Every structure is written in structure tokens, then in C-alpha cells.
Amino acid sequence: MSDEPPAVTKYKTSFQIDLKNKWKKALEEKNSRESKGLPVISKLKANAEAKAEKQETRLLKKHLLEPTRAYLQSREDDLGLADNLNKTKVVNVSGPLSDQPGFYCKVCDVILKSSEAYLDHINGRRHQKLCGFSLRVQRSTLEEVQGRFLKLKEKGQNSTEYNFEEEINKLEAEKAKRKEEKKEKKKRQREEESDNAEIPAEMKDMGFDFASFGSKKK
Structure with missing residues (x-):
């Protein structure tokens, strides 16, 4: 000054x-x-200090008044985003939100027009807050991480062995099926050749096709 x-x-x-x-x-x-x-x-400078003190007081008050929420957890339930895929559904535009077209969130009572918007909503701060969760993730200990890796390793090994056996069975079944189809095809060819050999040459020249008799629907 x-x-x-x-x-x-x-x-x-x-x-x-x-x-x-x-x-x-x-x-x-x-x-x-x-x-x-x-x-x-x-x-x-005095105004800046007063503003900072006011902001700190407001945050402290908010932290003390807000209830403690649980840590964010991984989702295990199916969201059912593809339940109505390729289906025709009658909707009521003037009715409640749950009957309108789109993806309805019963927790927040809102309707989202696309699956992408619905995923963004349920992963957002507002939805998680109403569900009783914060956006913080609990820190895992070293023992928990090691145990998780061991479980995934065992699961991967079991899955690989099971899939290998399943693929072997599929290949054998397909091979047997192709062999049977090839056998049936040769059998039909032999029967057709036998039928054609019994038809007189005069009949063939006149255009008679006895192999097609009885094959047309009446």
C-alpha cells in the first residue's frame, strides 16, 4: 500500500x-x-488467509458430519445389459420411469438411454454414495496379494487341463461325424448308380427319370 x-x-x-x-x-x-x-x-493476503481458513473449516465439518462409508468393492452380479437384446418390448412413455425405454436405476430413480451411460452412472460418485460405498479402495496386504496370485494360478491350471480334454473330445466327435457323413454319401452314390443301371437305355433316351419318382410332394 x-x-x-x-x-x-x-x-x-x-x-x-x-x-x-x-x-x-x-x-x-x-x-x-x-x-x-x-x-x-x-x-x-488477509482475504486469502480468511478464505483458506473458511474452506478448511467447511471440509472439516463435512468430514465430521458425513457417515463412514464402506470401501469400494468389485461387482460380482450380472447387470443384465443383454437381457432384452433382439427382443420386442411394449413401453409406456407416460408411465413411471421403470416402464420407460432405457436402463433404469432403482437406487437413484433415473433412466439412462444407453448401456454406456448406465455403466458410467453406476460407477459414478452419486450412485456409489447412495449404495453406501466410497470411491476409495481398501489397500491389500502382501499376504493377500500373494494368496490371490496363487488362487489365480491354480484356477488357470485347472481350467487349462479341463479345456484341453474338452477340445480333444470335440475333435474326436467332429472326426467321427465327418467319417459317418462320408460313408452315407458313398452309400447314396452306390444306390443311385445301381438304380440308373437298371433303367433301360430306351427309357433314358425318352427322358424318363425314375430316380426322381416319389420325391416330389403331392
């Missing part, structure tokens, strides 16, 4: 008068603090 008063014109305006009064008040406050041996703090 300057010790010199603000410049004013010959014809003083209300703005200039107000500015000079503020300057006098700030100068008196500065002289008073200097006479008492207190540090001189600028108005801008």
Missing part, C-alpha cells in the same frame, strides 16, 4: 471519494499495527 493518497480531479466523483476513504481506513489500520509492533498484512 502506498502512503500517498490517490489522485483526484477538481470535480470529485463518488468513486474517487469512496476510494480515498478506503485509503484512509487502510492507512489508519497500518499505522495502528505498526504502533503495536504487529506485522503489516496486505488486504489481499
Whole structure:
């Protein structure tokens, strides 16, 4: 702050008068603090400190009043996003939200128009807060991480062995099926050749096709 008063014109305006009064008040406050041996703090710095103190008080109050919520957990239930895929459904636009087209969230009582928007909603802060969860994840210990890796390793080994046996059975079944189809095809070819051999040449020349008799629907 300057010790010199603000410049004013010959014809003083209300703005200039107000500015000079503020300057006098700030100068008196500065002289008073200097006479008492207190540090001189600028108005801008004082406002910033007051704002920071107010913000800290508000956050502390919010933290004390808010209930403690559980840590965020992984979802194990099926969301059923593909339940109505390729299905025709009659909807009531003027009815409740649960009957309208889209994905309905009964916790927040809102309707989302797409599966992407629905996923963003249920993973958001508002939905998790109403479900009693915070967005914080509980930190795992070293023993828990090691145990999790062992379970995944065992599960992967069992799954690999099971899938290998299943693939072997599938290949054998497909091979037997192809062999049977090939056998049936050769049998039909032999029967057709036998039937054609019994037909007289005169009949063949006249255009008679005895192999097609009885094959047409009446």
C-alpha cells in the first residue's frame, strides 16, 4: 500500500471519494499495527488467509458430519445389459420411469438411454454414495496379494487341463461325424448308380427319370 493518497480531479466523483476513504481506513489500520509492533498484512493476503481458513473449516465439518462409508468393492452380479437384446418390448412413455425405454436405476430413480451411460452412472460418485460405498479402495496386504496370485494360478491350471480334454473330445466327435457323413454319401452314390443301371437305355433316351419318382410332394 502506498502512503500517498490517490489522485483526484477538481470535480470529485463518488468513486474517487469512496476510494480515498478506503485509503484512509487502510492507512489508519497500518499505522495502528505498526504502533503495536504487529506485522503489516496486505488486504489481499488477509482475504486469502480468511478464505483458506473458511474452506478448511467447511471440509472439516463435512468430514465430521458425513457417515463412514464402506470401501469400494468389485461387482460380482450380472447387470443384465443383454437381457432384452433382439427382443420386442411394449413401453409406456407416460408411465413411471421403470416402464420407460432405457436402463433404469432403482437406487437413484433415473433412466439412462444407453448401456454406456448406465455403466458410467453406476460407477459414478452419486450412485456409489447412495449404495453406501466410497470411491476409495481398501489397500491389500502382501499376504493377500500373494494368496490371490496363487488362487489365480491354480484356477488357470485347472481350467487349462479341463479345456484341453474338452477340445480333444470335440475333435474326436467332429472326426467321427465327418467319417459317418462320408460313408452315407458313398452309400447314396452306390444306390443311385445301381438304380440308373437298371433303367433301360430306351427309357433314358425318352427322358424318363425314375430316380426322381416319389420325391416330389403331392
